[in-house]
Amino acid sequence: xxxxxxxxxxxxxxxxxxxxxxxxxxxxxxxxxxxxxxxxxxxxxxxxxxxxxxxxxxxxxxxxxxxxxxxxxxxxxxx
Amino acid sequence: xxxxxxxxxxxxxxxxxxxxxxxxxxxxxxxxxxxxxxxxxxxxxxxxxxxxxxxxxxxxxxxxxxxxxxxxxxxxxxxxxxxxxxxxxxxxxxxxxxxxxxxxxxxxxxxxxxxxxxxxxxxxxxxxxxxxxxx
Numbered sequence: 001x002x003x004x005x006x007x008x009x010x011x012x013x014x015x016x017x018x019x020x021x022x023x024x025x026x027x028x029x030x031x032x033x034x035x036x037x038x039x040x041x042x043x044x045x046x047x048x049x050x051x052x053x054x055x056x057x058x059x060x061x062x063x064x065x066x067x068x069x070x071x072x073x074x075x076x077x078x079x
Numbered sequence: 080x081x082x083x084x085x086x087x088x089x090x091x092x093x094x095x096x097x098x099x100x101x102x103x104x105x106x107x108x109x110x111x112x113x114x115x116x117x118x119x120x121x122x123x124x125x126x127x128x129x130x131x132x133x134x135x136x137x138x139x140x141x142x143x144x145x146x147x148x149x150x151x152x153x154x155x156x157x158x159x160x161x162x163x164x165x166x167x168x169x170x171x172x173x174x175x176x177x178x179x180x181x182x183x184x185x186x187x188x189x190x191x192x193x194x195x196x197x198x199x200x201x202x203x204x205x206x207x208x209x210x211x212x213x214x
Contacts, residue, residue, distance in 0.1 A: 043196075043202050
C-alpha cells in the first residue's frame with residue numbers, strides 16, 4: 001500500500017501523519033508512507049486543501065484531519 | 080451592506096501558511112481564466128493567502144479598494160490583457176506578485192478541460208515569485 005500525507009509541515013499535517021502511522025500499526029498493514037511537503041506538487045496529486053491524504057494514488061481526504069476510525073475505513077477502501 | 084472581506088476566507092485549513100496575502104485571480108471565460116481562479120483557490124486551501132474579489136476591485140467598490148490597499152496582493156491573470164493587474168493599478172495598488180497563465184506555456188482557448196498539472200504550474204509560479212520577493 002502506498003500512502004501519501006500532503007502538507008507543508010504544520011501541526012495539522014504532522015498530526016494526520018501520526019494518526020495514519022498509528023492506525024497502520026494497529027491494523028498491522030505494511031505500507032510505504034511518504035509525507036509530501038513540496039507545495040508545488042500538491043495540485044498535481046489532486047490536493048487543493050491541506051492536509052491531504054492519498055492512498056494508492058487516490059485522494060481520499062483533504063482539508064481535514066480524519067479520525068482514526070475514519071482512517072481505518074479509508075485504508076480499507078471505503079469512504 | 081457589502082463589507083470588505085465578505086468573500087474572504089474561511090479558517091485556514093493548515094496553519095502553516097500566511098493569510099496576510101490577498102489572492103486576486105482572473106475567472107474569465109477561457110481556460111486560462113479558470114486555471115487562474117483554480118490556482119488561487121488552491122493557494123488559499125494550502126494556507127498561502129486569502130482569495131479576494133477581483134471583480135469587486137474592478138468595479139471600484141470602496142470597501143474592496145480599502146481591502147487591497149491594506150495587504151500585499153498577488154494578481155493571477157489568465158492572459159496578457161491583465162485585467163486583474165490593471166484593476167489593482169486603477170486603484171493605485173501594485174501587486175507584489177503578478178503571474179500570467181499564458182506566459183507559463185498554457186495556450187488560451189475556450190474549452191474548459193484543464194488539468195491538475197495546469198493548476199500546479201500556476202501555483203508553482205506564484206510560490207516561486209513570492210519566495211523570490213517579486214515586486
